[in-house]
Amino acid sequence: MSAPVETRWGRLANFWADFRQNPVAVAALIVIVAVVLMAIFAPLVAPQDPYNQKALDLFDARLPPGEVGSGGYVHWLGTDAAGRDLFSAILYGLRTSLIIGMMAGAFALVLGATVGLIAAYHGGRIEALIMRVIDLQLSLPAILLALVLVALLGQGLPQLVAALVAAQYAYFARTTHGAASAERRKDYIEAALSTPLPARKVLFRHLLPNALPPLIVVATVQVANSIALEATLSFLGLGLPLTQPSLGSLISNGFQFLLSGRYWISIYPGIALMLTVVAINLVGDQVRHVLNPRRSR
Amino acid sequence: MIGFLIQRVLQAVMVMIAMSVIVFLGVYAIGNPIDVMIDPASSQALREALIQRYGLDRSLIEQYFVFMNNMLHGDLGESFIYRLPVISLIWSRFPATLELALTAMMIATCLGIPLGLWAGYKPDSWSAKAIMAFSVLGFSVPTFWIGLLLIMTFAVELGWLPSGGRGPVSNILGLNLSIGSLEGWSYIILPAFNLALFKLGLLIRLTRAGTTEVMSSDYVRFARAQGLSEGKVVGLHVLKNISIPIVTVFGLELGSTLAFAVVTETVFNWPGMGKLIIDSITVLDRPVMVAYLILVVFLFVIINLVVDLVYGQLDPRIRVKAAS
C-alpha cells in the first residue's frame, strides 16, 4: 500500500499510515494521550491535592456528584469517605497507576529481555532449561504469583513493583527468545560468533534489534496488565495505602459503599481504570497488527 | 518414539524438582508464619513448642528434604491453621472449582467459536469489528471489576440471581457438585460468566485468526469453485481446520482457568480452591500455599507433557528437532 521508504522517518510514517487505518485504535490512542497528559498535569487540572491532608475536610465526606463542598467548588464526581474530591483523586490515582505500570513494564522488559537473550545466545542445555522454567512460570497465573509475593514481601510501592516484575518478566523473556533464536540460526550470526568479536556486541547489535518490534507490543500490553494487576491486588487488600491512592485502591475503598447507594466512590475510578486499560490494549492490538510481517494486505 | 517419550518425561521430572525447590524456598525463606498465627499473649515456651512442632527450627534444606520425602509418600503436610492434611483440604474444594471452570469454559466455547467464526468470515463488517472490540474488553478489563458490575446489576438492582456463594450440592459421579439442580445453576451462572470473559476474548481472537487464514487458503477457494454452499464450506472445511489448534489451547486453558478462578471465587464468595489459597495467604498458612502451588505446577507439567507427546505423534519433525 505504502511506498517502501527505508529511512527511519519514512518507516515511522509508514507505520502511522498503517496504524490509522483503524479508527478505534486511533480513538484509543487519543484517550491514552489525554489520560497521560491529565496524569502529568494533575496538579494543574485537579481542583484539590488529595495527598495534602490539610486540604481535606471530613465535613465534605461522601458528597454525591455535583454538590458544592467547603472548598467552594463543585465536586463533579462526588467525594469519598475522607472528603476527598474524587475527580482529583482519580487524576492523581491515574498518575500512581501509570507510574506503577510503566515502572513494572520497564523493569520486566529489561530483566525478561536479558534472560531471553542469554537463553538464545547460549543455546543447548542452558537454553532448554531456562525456557522450560519460563514456560512453566507463564502457565502460573500472574495474579497468584504477585499475590504470594506481596503477602511475603509486605506492602509498599517497591514491593508492589517487584511483585509485578516477577510476575511478568517471563512474557518478555519468551518473546525475546523467540525472535532472537530465529535470528541466531542465521549464517551471519554464526559467522560473527566465530570471530573474536565480543559476544555482547553480537547480542546487542544483532539479536536485540530483531526482538524489538514484538517486545514493544508485549510492553504495551504488559503496562496495561500491570495496572489491572495492581488494581486487583488493591481489591484483595494488598495494594497501596489510601493516602497514596492508585485507581485500584480508590475502587476497593469505594467497594464497601457500592451496594448502599453511594456508587460514585467506586464506579468512577473503575471507569477511569477500564478506559485506560482498554485503550492501551486496543493500541497494542493495532501495533501488533501493523508490525506483523505475515499480515495479509 | 520411545526415546522421545523418555526424554520428555525426564525433562518433566527435572522441571518438577526445580519448581518444587523454587516454590518451597520462595514461600519458606521469607516471613515468619508464627508471628501472624500465634496469639501474641502466648508464653515463650508455647511459642517454641509450636516452632518445633512445625519444624521451623530446622535448617531450610532440612525442612525441604523432609517436605520432599513426605511428598513422595503422597503427604503434602498439614495445615497450620486447621491441622488437617493439606491434600484433603484442597481436594474438598476441588469439585467447586472444577465445575466453575468447566461451566466457564463451556460458556466461552459456546459463545466464542461462533462469534470468532463470524468475525473471521466477514472481517470487514461492522458486527465483526464490534465483536473484536468486545474481545479486547474481555481480556483487558480486570475480572474483579466486571464481577462487581455483574453483582450490582443482576443480584442487587434486578434481584434475579444470588449475589454469591454456592447452591446446594448433590453427589454426581462421586463429586459433590451443585450443577445438578436448577437452584445450583442460579448460583453458578454469574461467577462462571465472569470467569469465562477472559477466555471468551481469547477464543474469539483465536477462532477469528484461524478462520481468516483458512478462508484465504486454496482449498476453500477450490471448494467454493466446486459449487459447495457457504454453509458447507464453513461447516466442513473451516471448522475442521481450525479445530485442532483450538482444542489444544482449550486443554491448556482449562488448567489456567482452574488456577485463575482465584479472583472470581473471592468476588463471588465461591468456596473453591482459589478462595482457599487466598485465605491461606492472609494467614500465611504455608503448607497450604506450597501444596497448592506445587499442585498447580504439577498440573501444568502434565498438560504440557501430554501436549508435547500428542504433537510429537502428529508431527514427526518436532521429534527430530527435539532429539538434535
Next chain:
Amino acid sequence: MKLNFKLGGALAAALLLGTALGGAVSAQTLTMGVRAGPDSIDPHWSTLGSQAETLRHVFDTLVMADENLQMKPGLATSWKPVDDTTWEFKIRQGVKFHDGSELTAEDVKFSIDRIPVVTGPMSMTIYTKQVKETKVVDKYTLHVITKAPAPTLPNDFIRLFVVSKSIGMEARNEQFNSGKAAIGTGPYKFVSWEPKGDFVVERFDGYWGGKQPWAKVIRKEIPNDPARMAALKSGQVDIVNYVPATDYAAMQKDKSVDTFVADTVYYFNLSPNVKETLPKPVKVDGKEITANPLRDPRVREALDVAIDRKTLVRVVLEGLGRPANQLMPLNFFGSSKNLPERAFDVAKAKKLLADAGYPNGFEIDFHCTNNRLPGDGAMCEALSQMWARAGLKVNANALNGTVFFPAQQKGEFSLWMSGWGTLTGEASYTYGSLVHTADPSVGLGAFNKQGYSNPEVDKLLQEGSRTMDDPKRRGLFEKAVEISMNDRALIPTVQLQTVWAAKKGAITFAPRVDQETLAYEMKPKS
C-alpha cells in the same frame, strides 16, 4: 431465542420455588450470615473469637457471660475461693451430653487438663495458665488450685469449654470435624462443617437450659461485607452480623429489615512509641532528628487534644460509636468514673507542640489496619487529617492485618492505631497486657509494644492481680487506669457500636457487647 426464554423461565421458577421452600422451612430453621467462622470443631483448638462464638452452640462453658459480659452460672452453678490459691466450683447436676451420658466433675477436669495437650497456634493455655492442678472432690465438686492467688480465674473460665471425657486425650481436629468427638452439653448437636463453609447444627432435646425454638441452625460464613448484606436482601439468610455503617444508614429507610444496635467492647486506641529512639526517626523541617518527640507528655497531649472525637463518630463511623476516654466500657470491673471526657482544642495542640519545641510540628509515620474492624482504614485517614490541622505531617498507612501484625510485633511502628476488645469484662486483661511494662517473667505487658513503663502502674496492676478481695482489687485497678490514661500510655479514641440486621419481624434478641451472634439467644418474633 426460544430456548433462552425457556431456560430463563425455568430459572425464575426454580428461584421462586427455592424461596417458597425457604419460607416454609424458616419457622424451624435459622440461617445466619456471619463474617467469620471457626478453624476447627475442637473448642480447645483456638482462642479466636469466631471459634468460641460458633462452638458455644455445641459446647457449654463452666462460667457464662451475659450480654454485658458480666459472669453468670454456666455448667458451674456457683464458685467461691476456699483459700488464697484454691477455687471451688459446684458443677450443675443432671446435665446430659449429646451422647446421653451425664456431666460430672471428671469431664471438667479432663477439659482443663486437655487444653495444654492441644497445642494450636492460638492456644487456649492463656486461659489456664494460672492453673496448677485440678482435684475432683466429689461427683459435682471441683477444686482448681492456682499457682498464685488468681482472683480472675472465673473470668478466664468464660472461655473454658467442657468436652466429654469419653473422647480421650488423643482426639484431634479430624475426629471433631467429622462429629465423632464433637460431643458437648450445648443447646445444639453438631451436624456438619467444613473450613470456611457452612456450620450446621440441630436442636438437642435434652438440653439442661430448656428446649430451643429452632430445629436447625445454619451459620453461613460470608466474610465479604457487601456480599453478606446482599445475602440478607436476597433472602438467603435470616440475619447478618457486622452490618457496615454505610449500609446501616441505608437500612434504616428499608422497610424489609429490622436492625439491632449495641455498644461493643471494641475501642480504637492510639499507641505512641515512647522508646528511646523511634524505628524511623521523625523529621523536623525535612531533616531527621534523633530524639523521640513522643516521649514528651506535651506532644502526646497535643496528639490527644487535636482529635475531634465527635466528628470521628458522626462522619467516619456514621454515628455507630461513642467518644472514648479509657479502654473499656464504664460498667466493666476496674473502669474509672473519675476520668473526664477528652477535650478537643486545636489551638491548645499547637501551643503544646510549640512548648515542646516543635513550633512547626514534625513529620511522622502512622500505621493502622484496613481490614480488621469496621472503619479502621477510614479512621486512619481522618486522624491524620486532624493532626495535619494541628501542624503535624502524618503519613498514614492502612495495612492488611497480614502485614500489620508481624510488623507491630517486631516494633517497626512509631505511632499506630489498633482495635482492642476487653473480652473478659474486667481490667486486668486489658491494662495488664497493654500498659504494664512488657515483662515475660511476670507474664504481663505482652501487647505493650509502645514501650510505656511506669513502676507505679506496674505495682498497682501486680498487686491487683493477687488481691482476692473484690472492692480492694477494684480500687487498685481504677488507680492504675487513671494514672496510665492520664500519662497517655495509650490514647483512646472511640468505642465502636455494632449492628445486626434481620428480616423484618423474624427475630428478637438482646444484642451482646462482645458482638457474638448466638442462635440460642434469639427467638422467632411471632
